[in-house]
Amino acid sequence: MKTHGLIRFADFELDIERYELRRAGQEIRLERLPMELLILLASRDGELISRADIIRVLWGPNTFRDTENGINTAIRKIRLALDDDPITPRHIKTLKGKGYRLDGIHQAPAAAAPRNPEPAVRVIVLPFDNMTGDATQDAFCEALAAETSATLGTLRPDRLAVIARTTAAHYRRTGKSIAEIARELSVDYVLEGSLTREGRRVRILAQLVRCADQSQIWSRAYEPVSQGALNIQQEVGAALATEVTPTLTQHQLTTLARRLPVAPAAHDAYLRGRYYWYRRVHFDAAFSATHALSGEDFFRSRNYFDSAVESDPSYALGYAGLSNFYGSTVVHGFYPPEHGWQLARSAAERALELDPELPEAHHAMAAVHYFYDWDWRKAEAEFLCALRLNPSYPEAHRLYARLLLAIGRDAEGHAQMTRAEKLDPLAFQGSRAFGLILSGGHEQAVHEYFSRAANERSPLIYQVLATAFEVKGLFKESVEATIEALICCNEHARAEAIRGRWATGGHDAVLEWLCADLLARHRAGYVSPLVLAEVYAKLGRPDEMFHWLDEALAERSSRLCELRTIAWFQRWLSTGRFRSLEKRQGF
Structure with a gap:
C-alpha cells in the first residue's frame, strides 16, 4: 500500500x-x-x-x-x-x-523505456585515527567521523545509504582490511581519516576508498586553524557526494555544515550521551520493566546531554537527546508517564525551535505523539519528516516500524525494521525479531533466531526468544532464554532466582514469584501498571488483569498504544470489558 x-x-x-x-x-x-x-x-x-x-x-x-x-x-x-x-x-x-x-484516479504517463533504479551506494565512515599522541584529541576524532556519517545521510536517499556510526565504531582498531569490512557489511565505499600533528600544526587526512578494487579515489589534507576545523565535514561530504551523484545542491551543502554546535565540548558530550542511550534503549521495554534491568546507561546519557546544552544552550541535538532520555525512561518503566513525557515534549519542542529541519528533533516529537498522545497521524507525519531529512537514520526507521505494526500495516512495518537493522547491523541486531513479535510472528522469530550461534545473539534477541517461547507454551525454553538475557545484562542474581523457582515449581512458580516481586516493587516505588496487568494475564486472572489495565489507562501507560500487539491479552480481545477499555482509550 x-x-x-x-x-x-x-x-x-x-x-x-x-x-x-x-x-x-x-x-x-x-x-x-x-x-x-x-x-x-x-x-x-x-x-x-x-x-x-x-x-x-x-x-x-x-x-x-x-x-x-x-x-x-x-x-x-x-x-x-x-x-x-x-x-x-x-x-x-x-x-x-x-x-x-x-474510480477516476489519474495515472502518470508511463516512460517510454522505464529502467530499474540503480541500488543506493552503501558507505561507511570509519572512526578517525588519533595519531597525535594527545588523548584529549580523541573526542575531536569521534566528532569528525560521527557527524560526517550523520550528515551524509541527509544527501540523496536514492543514491546514498550510510552505515550508522554505532556499527562503524565496532571497527575501531580491529585490524580488519577494507575487503573484510566490505564483505561483512556489503558496503561500496569506505571513508577513513586520521589526525596528525607536526610541531604546533594539526593536520586532518581523509581518503575515500572504493571497495570493489580497493583503490583510493579521493584524498585530502586539511589544516585547521581554529574551531572552524569541524567544517571539514562540508568538504569531505561534498567530495563524497560528487563521486556518487553528479550534482549537489546548495541546500544539501548547507545541510552538511548546519549541525555543528558553537562549543565543540557540547558536541563531544552529545556523542557520549548518544552512545550510552543507544546501548540501553535497544532492549525490550516490557522485559526491562518486568525484570528491573539497570538503567545506568540511560542515566549516564542524561548527564552527557545535560552537559551538551549547558555548554551550548543553542545546540538543538542536545535537546533532542534529552527528549529521547525522558521518553525512553518512561517506556522502560523508570518513571510514570506524566513525569517523563511532558519533559520529553518540552525538550523536543525546544530542539525544533532551534532547528526546524533536524531529523533527530522530529523523531523525538514523533515519539511523544506515539507513546503519550496516542496520535498516530501526527506521529507518522513526524516520522516521515525525520526520514525525509535523513533517510539513513536507523532509529527513526525502527520506531516508525513499531507504529506501523501497531496499526496493522505489517508489511510496511517489517520493511522499516529490516531497513533499520541493515543501516546499523550491530547496534540494531534483533530489531527485526522484535518486529516479528509485535505482529504475532512468534514461530518465525524462533525459527530464524534460535538457530543462530550463541555469540550472534544480542540481549534483545534473547528477550524476544523468551517471549516467543512462552507464547508457544515452550516454558523450559522460555525460562532458559530469560536466564540468558539476564546474564547478558549482568543480572546474575535475578537469573539464579528464576532458575531456582523453575527447578522447584515450574512455570507457575516463576510467574507467582514475578508477580510478588512486582507488587513489592510497586509498594516501594514506581512500577508500570501495564507490566502488572501482563503478569496477571499470564496467570489467567482476569479480574486483577483488568484492574491494572484500568490503572494503566488512567496514567496513560506508554505501551498501551501497542495494546493489541501484546500476546498475553489476545484471549480477552472479544470480551466486553476489553472493548470498553479500548473505547475509553480512544481507539
Whole structure:
C-alpha cells in the first residue's frame, strides 16, 4: 500500500504524506478512520478492495469490533466529503457482496523505456585515527567521523545509504582490511581519516576508498586553524557526494555544515550521551520493566546531554537527546508517564525551535505523539519528516516500524525494521525479531533466531526468544532464554532466582514469584501498571488483569498504544470489558 505521495482523482487531491484531502486547493476535513479507508482505496489504483481486506488493514487481524457498521459509516463520511451520490456514485463504487473501489484516479504517463533504479551506494565512515599522541584529541576524532556519517545521510536517499556510526565504531582498531569490512557489511565505499600533528600544526587526512578494487579515489589534507576545523565535514561530504551523484545542491551543502554546535565540548558530550542511550534503549521495554534491568546507561546519557546544552544552550541535538532520555525512561518503566513525557515534549519542542529541519528533533516529537498522545497521524507525519531529512537514520526507521505494526500495516512495518537493522547491523541486531513479535510472528522469530550461534545473539534477541517461547507454551525454553538475557545484562542474581523457582515449581512458580516481586516493587516505588496487568494475564486472572489495565489507562501507560500487539491479552480481545477499555482509550 502506498503511504506517501500525491494521488489525484476527479478534481480532488489526496496528499498522503500530509494526511490531507483537498479540492481546488481547499482542505476537506475527514476523521481518521474515513481518511485511512480513502488512502487504502486510492493506493490500489482503482482495484477492488474487499471488506475483509479493509478490516485487516484498518483494524488488524483477530478483531472483534463492530467492523461492518464501522466500514459503512466510513464509506458514508467519505461520500459526504467527496459530494458523491450513493445512488449514482461517481467516485466510490460499491460491488455488492464484493467490496469497494475508487474510480477516476489519474495515472502518470508511463516512460517510454522505464529502467530499474540503480541500488543506493552503501558507505561507511570509519572512526578517525588519533595519531597525535594527545588523548584529549580523541573526542575531536569521534566528532569528525560521527557527524560526517550523520550528515551524509541527509544527501540523496536514492543514491546514498550510510552505515550508522554505532556499527562503524565496532571497527575501531580491529585490524580488519577494507575487503573484510566490505564483505561483512556489503558496503561500496569506505571513508577513513586520521589526525596528525607536526610541531604546533594539526593536520586532518581523509581518503575515500572504493571497495570493489580497493583503490583510493579521493584524498585530502586539511589544516585547521581554529574551531572552524569541524567544517571539514562540508568538504569531505561534498567530495563524497560528487563521486556518487553528479550534482549537489546548495541546500544539501548547507545541510552538511548546519549541525555543528558553537562549543565543540557540547558536541563531544552529545556523542557520549548518544552512545550510552543507544546501548540501553535497544532492549525490550516490557522485559526491562518486568525484570528491573539497570538503567545506568540511560542515566549516564542524561548527564552527557545535560552537559551538551549547558555548554551550548543553542545546540538543538542536545535537546533532542534529552527528549529521547525522558521518553525512553518512561517506556522502560523508570518513571510514570506524566513525569517523563511532558519533559520529553518540552525538550523536543525546544530542539525544533532551534532547528526546524533536524531529523533527530522530529523523531523525538514523533515519539511523544506515539507513546503519550496516542496520535498516530501526527506521529507518522513526524516520522516521515525525520526520514525525509535523513533517510539513513536507523532509529527513526525502527520506531516508525513499531507504529506501523501497531496499526496493522505489517508489511510496511517489517520493511522499516529490516531497513533499520541493515543501516546499523550491530547496534540494531534483533530489531527485526522484535518486529516479528509485535505482529504475532512468534514461530518465525524462533525459527530464524534460535538457530543462530550463541555469540550472534544480542540481549534483545534473547528477550524476544523468551517471549516467543512462552507464547508457544515452550516454558523450559522460555525460562532458559530469560536466564540468558539476564546474564547478558549482568543480572546474575535475578537469573539464579528464576532458575531456582523453575527447578522447584515450574512455570507457575516463576510467574507467582514475578508477580510478588512486582507488587513489592510497586509498594516501594514506581512500577508500570501495564507490566502488572501482563503478569496477571499470564496467570489467567482476569479480574486483577483488568484492574491494572484500568490503572494503566488512567496514567496513560506508554505501551498501551501497542495494546493489541501484546500476546498475553489476545484471549480477552472479544470480551466486553476489553472493548470498553479500548473505547475509553480512544481507539
